[in-house]
Amino acid sequence: MHIKNENPAYGAGMEPYAGIPTFMRQPASRNLDGIxxxxxxxxxxxxxxxxxxxxxxxxxxxxxxxxxxxxxRVLDVGPLDVLNLVDYGDIAVESGNIxxxxxxxxxxxxxxxxxxxxxxxxxxxxxxxxxxxxxHAEKYGPLAVVHFDSHCDAEEGYYNHxxxxxxxxxxxxxxxxxxxxxxxxxxxxxxNEVKIAESQGAQILTIERCxxxxxxxxxxxxHHAVGNKPVYVSLDIDVVDPAFAPGTGTPEVxxxxxxxxxxxxxxxxxxxxxxxxxxEVSPPYxxxxxxxxxxxxxxxxxxxxxxxxxxx
Numbered sequence: 158m159h160i161k162n163e164n165p166a167y168g169a170g171m172e173p174y175a176g177i178p179t180f181m182r183q184p185a186s187r188n189l190d191g192i193x194x195x196x197x198x199x200x201x202x203x204x205x206x207x208x209x210x211x212x213x214x215x216x217x218x219x220x221x222x223x224x225x226x227x228x229x230r231v232l233d234v235g236p237l238d239v240l241n242l243v244d245y246g247d248i249a250v251e252s253g254n255i256x257x258x259x260x261x262x263x264x265x266x267x268x269x270x271x272x273x274x275x276x277x278x279x280x281x282x283x284x285x286x287x288x289x290x291x292x293h294a295e296k297y298g299p300l301a302v303v304h305f306d307s308h309c310d311a312e313e314g315y316y317n318h319x320x321x322x323x324x325x326x327x328x329x330x331x332x333x334x335x336x337x338x339x340x341x342x343x344x345x346x347x348x349n350e351v352k353i354a355e356s357q358g359a360q361i362l363t364i365e366r367c368x369x370x371x372x373x374x375x376x377x378x379x380h381h382a383v384g385n386k387p388v389y390v391s392l393d394i395d396v397v398d399p400a401f402a403p404g405t406g407t408p409e410v411x412x413x414x415x416x417x418x419x420x421x422x423x424x425x426x427x428x429x430x431x432x433x434x435x436x437e438v439s440p441p442y443x444x445x446x447x448x449x450x451x452x453x454x455x456x457x458x459x460x461x462x463x464x465x466x467x468x469x
Contacts, residue, residue, distance in 0.1 A: 204284030280436030333358025376424030404443025
């Protein structure tokens with residue numbers, strides 16, 4: 158395994174079932190001197206409207222990251238050979254108070270972003286994307302956004318996991334000339350939900366269009382949409398079909414396979430990605446050998462690989 162953290166207390170050189178489960182065994186630290194990337198956990202599910210449990214997501218993703226050996230065969234890079242990564246630990250959320258939690262996320266993450274350290278956020282429900290976008294927009298201005306999800310999450314109303322992109326749009330955080338949602342599908346509450354998202358500037362790639370045009374076309378659409386602008390990527394694990402990712406709060410059938418979503422994430426190579434979150438992993442519903450959390454950990458690894466390629 159490609160690791161830099163030789164501290165035996167973390168389990169350096171041990172098998173995945175042993176040691177302390179920081180992300181990929183990297184040091185648990187808030188000292189950002191010389192650091193390229195910080196993995197930040199946000200154990201929150203106070204914004205869920207159906208099944209909860211996403212507060213357990215960050216810990217389980219970390220556990221499952223211990224089985225990632227460290228070299229990306231497809232992208233031909235060992236991200237930890239190139240990047241200095243720390244596990245920043247978790248934001249001190251307040252489970253019963255969404256507004257307080259949103260403010261705490263912003264106040265904690267903004268200083269990290271301001272140092273130039275890239276933040277990879279482990280959710281948590283999708284509510285957390287709003288303060289994360291706000292923290293990044295403080296540094297980079299309105300952001301190009303790539304949003305992977307089965308739902309548009311563009312509802313107007315009180316903060317929850319269905320509103321973060323409406324909140325971000327209304328706050329001027331999104332560059333609406335470079336905003337795309339990928340994988341949208343399933344039954345909807347109101348017939349105009351997709352049109353609402355489009356009225357907020359989003360290009361929509363429904364799952365039907367993704368499958369009709371193919372994965373390479375999806376990747377081309379994303380690159381064309383965001384160009385070379387600073388881009389924030391938000392990945393809701395429910396963009397993946399529940400056959401491959403059952404451990405999520407609002408599953409929708411008919412989504413991407415685990416291989417397809419990995420292909421698409423690898424296809425983000427070359428984008429000027431400034432931040433990334435992976436949300437809606439709910440381990441209590443991960444009924445098939447932790448496959449959702451394993452997939453989530455591997456998708457974070459793919460994103461680290463992209464950052465390593467960009468730095469290298």
